[in-house]
Amino acid sequence: MMAGSDPQRAAVVFNPTKKTAEDLRALTTKLCLQEGWAEPLWLETTVDDHGQGMAKQALAEGVDLVMAAGGDGTVRCVSEVLAGTDTPLGLLPLGTGNLLARNLDIGINDPQAAVLDALNGTERRIDVVHINVDHAQDSHVFLVMAGLGFDAAVMGDTRDDLKDKVGWLAYVDAGIRNLPGKPARTRISIDGRKPFYRRVRSVMGGNCGKIVGGLEIFPGARLDDGLLEIMTVAPTGKLGWLAVIAGLIRRGKGSDPSIEYFQCKSAEIQALVPQEIEIDGDPLGKGTHLSLRVQPRSLRIRMPYGRKDPAILSQTMP
Known part of the structure; x- marks a missing residue:
């Protein structure tokens, strides 16, 4: 962050039905502040809106990053809105399958690593x-x-x-x-x-x-x-x-x-x-x-640094 500039801010679209959602909220806020980001914007999914409306609200707020905290369904709904924009997606896996996170080597059972990878990890463009x-x-x-x-x-x-x-x-x-x-x-x-x-x-x-x-x-x-x-x-x-x-x-x-x-x-x-x-x-x-x-290559996504399995990504450099 340059002197005199506002800190970056992330929005977290999260599924409140997941048991770890509240613990993740405290951890994510702590890590954002620790890494020089502003306190994140928290947007809760509902029975009628599984993430699209919250992702649109996040874009309207002008955030620098949208994190999807939930399972593959939450990730999919947020991605529907972010695809084709310049706002990247971060993954905070809370579901049972977490298939996209698994393919991208994002920590399924390590929420701290997942948050830090979303904030500071390397960025790729992937297909939808x-x-x-x-x-x-x-x-x-x-x-x-x-x-x-x-x-x-x-x-x-x-x-x-x-x-x-x-x-x-x-x-x-x-x-x-x-x-x-x-x-x-x-x-x-x-x-x-x-x-x-x-x-x-x-x-x-x-x-x-x-x-x-x-x-x-x-x-x-x-x-x-x-x-x-x-x-x-x-x-x-x-x-x-x-x-x-x-x-x-x-x-x-x-x-x-x-x-x-x-x-x-x-x-x-x-x-x-x-x-x-x-x-x-x-x-x-x-x-x-x-x-x-x-x-x-229409969705920007954050993931851990390091060379990826060539069966997952063809581009191994940012």
Whole structure:
């Protein structure tokens, strides 16, 4: 900070339902003052507004940084507003998955490090993916992944009480309960090319590759390459899900159609019967149509200093 200039100020958009929110508030205020920033502006999400309105208010206040304190849903909602602006995003992970934070090496269980990385860390520009559901005029954005079918059913069926007790293992419970089911005939178009058809349990779009447990479901995905990853999941027969797992382990290197990968800048997915839909872990209910397109390097984001895994970021220098 230059002599005579006002200190920088951050806004924190936080989800008050998270148990650590109040402790984080005291810690964040302390660290901001310690690092020469002004006392942060605190904006609480509500049942009706999961972060977009608070992020707009933060921009209107002219803050220098917006921190999203919550899970992947809070991060997504704040990013919808910050994408395309010059105001960077910092992550203070409070959720169960925290998938974007995991991909960026931001401390999941170290709130002090997360706050300091948001205030003083290196800055990158990453892609966001716009998604329109059932031809809606307004789009959402996602930073990690979105899906239609099995994965969305799992997200919608995960028990909140179990997440509080066992964390991400609650998704395993929901996954096992949703294994039975029938594939849906789905039409897919990549970059506007001629559509092709698949009978699938799930179609997913990904912006980065890693999920909990270090599993990489979109091999080679990068957050800043301007490309979208598409994965289809089509188990067949009694051992079909074993073939899916094998395909994930092989990272798509094989001829088994249980897992297929495509890379593109835009995609259109049409299910012939309604399927569950999720965006960055938030279930949206059922629908039949998804339109996805990448907005390259449109979100400024803070993260720890140091060289990043090239499977996450292609640009390793600021």
